[in-house]
Amino acid sequence: MxxxxxxxxxxxxxxxxxxxxxxxxxxxxxxxxxxxxxxxxxxxxxxxxxxxxxxxxxxxxxxxxxxxxxxxxxxxxxQQHPWLVIGLGNPGKRYQGTRHNVGFELVDAIAEAHGIPVKSVNFKALFGKGFIGNVPVILAKPQTFMNISGESVAPIVSYYKIPLKQVLVIYDDLDLPFAKLRLLPKGGHGGHNGMRSIIDRFKGSRDFPRLRIGIGRPPGKMDPASFVLASFSRQEREELDFALQRGVEAVRILVLDGFERSATFVNSAKSMEQLS
Structure with missing residues (x-):
């Protein structure tokens, strides 16, 4: 040689x-x-x-x-396939900082932590490629509006031939306490229209991991549709930022060390309120 x-x-x-x-x-x-x-x-x-x-x-x-x-x-x-990390939300300034866009926010936090620009527009999404450690990662924020997110997600998965077990979808959840994170290996859409769209475009397959971010329930008789498009209070913003940082670490562990270790880290974590 x-x-x-x-x-x-x-x-x-x-x-x-x-x-x-x-x-x-x-x-x-x-x-x-x-x-x-x-x-x-x-x-x-x-x-x-x-x-x-x-x-x-x-x-x-x-x-x-x-x-x-x-x-x-x-x-x-x-031999590695890239991980695809999808954050769900609605495009445009009107929806920035709303409860329905926490998936976008976590993808932005991941991008900043690992130096992955999410600026290209492809597959009807804001799109970026890079690494977490030595593992190739694709970050994407569908720009299709929440209810038809699958029109963006499914073509990415198909084009790059990504196994569904390496497709992580991040989204808001009304049924989780505010700023609570929950990582699951698979499951249904739970009434979330963005997830419903993705499952439909995956031909009914639910076998892909998802990271849910709790946004709490609407107060009183407030319409849930209005609630998810509302902004956060200052105290909520602090709690959410704390949760997003834990989310960044959870995704790092997931990509580098596997689902079980990440799920243990996420699902047993205490909120900022419990730690104070």
């Missing part, structure tokens, strides 16, 4: 962060920076093949490479 090949293999194995630059993203995401990788003429043919084979989000499969020629970590990365 050439010295250049050995050096490149060691560099890729010891410094996986070099891959975090999004050179492998589809051409349609032109807002990202160009790749820091050297040109083909600066590396051997085998080095280039190792660098160019990635857990690519591209729709065109890369040319096959003999896995025996790749470092073990590279083989594992190639």
């Amino acid at each position: 050439r010295l250049g090949t050995i050096t490149s293999s060691i560099a890729l194995t010891c410094f996986p962060g070099l891959r975090r630059r999004p050179s492998f993203l589809s051409p349609q995401f032109s807002s990202f920076s160009p790749s820091p990788f050297p040109s083909r003429g600066e590396v051997s043919r085998m080095d280039w093949r190792i660098m160019s084979q990635n857990v690519s989000f591209s729709s065109t499969p890369a040319a096959p490479v003999d896995s025996s020629e790749l470092p073990a970590m590279e083989v594992k990365k190639q």
Whole structure:
């Protein structure tokens, strides 16, 4: 094996962060920076093949490479499917900061925590690609309005061939106490129209994880439809921000350590009020 090949293999194995630059993203995401990788003429043919084979989000499969020629970590990365993290809400300034948009808010918090821009528009969604740790992740906020969220979510899942067990949907829940989080491996729509739309577009399948964010029940005889489109009080905002930070950590654990550990973290957590 050439010295250049050995050096490149060691560099890729010891410094996986070099891959975090999004050179492998589809051409349609032109807002990202160009790749820091050297040109083909600066590396051997085998080095280039190792660098160019990635857990690519591209729709065109890369040319096959003999896995025996790749470092073990590279083989594992190639076999990974990205996680799809969907936050539900309604588009436009009119709905910003309302109870029905907490799914959007948590996706924004995840994006900020992990440096994933969610600015591209694709699949009828605000869309971003990046990593949590070394795991590829797609973040999306459907712009279809809540009741037809499935029109955005289903095409993303189909295009990237993402297993449903790696599709996390985040949404508001009237039946949970305010700022309470609940992570479940599957389930029905519970009357939530956004989830109803997604399940319908998944041909009735309910076997995908969901992270519910409690928004509480409407006071008195207030119409639930009006309640979910209402804003938060200052105290509620503080409690919600605390819950969103726990949500960011829950998603990190889910992606890196699996569902069971994340569910334990989320479902046994105390609220800010209980901790004070």
